[in-house]
Amino acid sequence: MPRNIRVLDLFAGAGGLTAGFREGSERFTSVAAVEMDLAAAASYEATFGEGIVFAGTIEDWLDTQPMPTSIDVVVGGPPCQGFSTLGKRDEEDLRNGLWRLYGETITRVQPKYFVVENVAAFEKSKQFRQFVEATEPGGFLEEYVFQHRVLNAADYGAPQARKRAVLIGHRRSLPFPGFPEPTHAPTATANKLRYGWVEDAFLGIPGEPDRDHVFGSKSTEFAGRRFAGPFSPRELHWSRDYTDLSKRRMAAIPAGGNRFNIREEDLAPCWREHRTGSADVMGRLHLDRPSVTIRTEFFKPEKGRYLHPTKDRAISHYEAAVLQGFPADHKFVGSRTAIARQIGNAVPIPLGAAIGRQLASVL
Numbered sequence: 001m002p003r004n005i006r007v008l009d010l011f012a013g014a015g016g017l018t019a020g021f022r023e024g025s026e027r028f029t030s031v032a033a034v035e036m037d038l039a040a041a042a043s044y045e046a047t048f049g050e051g052i053v054f055a056g057t058i059e060d061w062l063d064t065q066p067m068p069t070s071i072d073v074v075v076g077g078p079p080c081q082g083f084s085t086l087g088k089r090d091e092e093d094l095r096n097g098l099w100r101l102y103g104e105t106i107t108r109v110q111p112k113y114f115v116v117e118n119v120a121a122f123e124k125s126k127q128f129r130q131f132v133e134a135t136e137p138g139g140f141l142e143e144y145v146f147q148h149r150v151l152n153a154a155d156y157g158a159p160q161a162r163k164r165a166v167l168i169g170h171r172r173s174l175p176f177p178g179f180p181e182p183t184h185a186p187t188a189t190a191n192k193l194r195y196g197w198v199e200d201a202f203l204g205i206p207g208e209p210d211r212d213h214v215f216g217s218k219s220t221e222f223a224g225r226r227f228a229g230p231f232s233p234r235e236l237h238w239s240r241d242y243t244d245l246s247k248r249r250m251a252a253i254p255a256g257g258n259r260f261n262i263r264e265e266d267l268a269p270c271w272r273e274h275r276t277g278s279a280d281v282m283g284r285l286h287l288d289r290p291s292v293t294i295r296t297e298f299f300k301p302e303k304g305r306y307l308h309p310t311k312d313r314a315i316s317h318y319e320a321a322v323l324q325g326f327p328a329d330h331k332f333v334g335s336r337t338a339i340a341r342q343i344g345n346a347v348p349i350p351l352g353a354a355i356g357r358q359l360a361s362v363l
Contacts, residue, residue, distance in 0.1 A: 002027055005363050008068055008109060009033040010058060010076030010102055014043035014342035017075050017117065019330060020352015025360035032068040034061045039334030040342050042222035046230040046331035055223045058101045067108045072363055074114040077347065078102055099127050103134055103141050112174055113359055116167040117347055120150045123165045135169075144169050147176060153348035154290045155182035159196035160323045162293045162348055166355065177362040180354035198309060199287040201322050207308075209239035209316050220333060229333035233326050236317035238336065240299060249282060250301065250312040258283035258305070268302075280305035285315070291323045296344030299336075317343065325349030 005027045009018050012033040021028040033053040035041040041055040054061045078098040134141040146169030153162040188194040214235045253261045259282035283305030297303045298320045320343050332339045
């Protein structure tokens with residue numbers, strides 16, 4: 001039997017990337033993880049086992065903890081807010097320098113391979129260029145080399161259009177595993193399946209949220225604090241309370257529509273003043289295509305195209321987790337807002353699975 005592939009997960013969140021790798025091959029085993037958000041760290045532990053995750057900053061982990069041994073793959077997505085195309089980009093955002101600590105971890109644990117995922121804009125940043133320079137002769141990562149590509153999760157079966165910059169690195173003495181070939185396309189072909197649609201993903205999900213009673217029924221202790229949970233994805237099918245104004249706005253929006261369908265008297269002042277701009281604000285998801293990128297505030301329709309395709313409400317946490325591809329046995333811990341952040345920050349599971357299969361083929 002092939003041996004297990006030992007994984008170190010940095011900036012681990014709730015474990016979306018590890019979950020994807022494990023879906024790609026059962027040989028992947030998370031032996032250590034680092035996550036500073038306590039609720040996300042608690043979700044990781046609830047899903048993958050006790051004693052794996054360090055609940056703190058990567059700086060503290062590097063300063064105080066013994067490094068795990070015999071690591072095959074280091075994975076992780078350093079925070080990317082300074083590169084995001086949402087809002088104002090700030091290349092000097094302190095979080096953008098965390099790639100160096102990721103690199104320092106590589107020098108300490110000496111993995112065979114490493115995977116970095118980030119927003120697509122990362123490849124055009126100063127930090128990306130510095131990462132390349134670190135792998136050149138004389139750089140602190142000169143024993144390694146990497147290649148990068150922007151991958152769309154929809155191309156690998158996720159019912160969601162989400163583009164991520166993916167870097168796959170390896171020791172110079174080892175072969176580059178290659179990037180996974182797309183398995184899906186907007187329409188089916190002889191070699192590819194059709195994209196996953198929202199309609200496919202939501203099949204069998206009750207139109208009305210039916211798990212509000214679960215939220216207050218579970219609690220767990222982690223790192224000396226008590227959190228709600230753990231919850232399975234199905235237990236996240238929660239409702240929200242809406243004002244009468246919000247209900248009128250949502251009721252006015254037809255299939256595929258958006259804020260431009262709302263009556264004048266119900267428009268927010270900022271919407272009256274801006275007749276152009278994003279058509280995703282207060283938009284309904286289309287049934288016959290992948291969803292837009294699921295972000296951390298998917299429960300707020302004013303943040304994007306997050307209205308249910310047919311119901312007058314935002315998608316639920318469960319529906320967002322389904323669009324991200326989380327398996328039924330994944331566990332989530334924390335407040336509703338904390339869990340939404342964990343879901344929105346995750347790499348879609350089908351994309352992680354495709355990368356994992358590619359790595360498993362050379363390990």
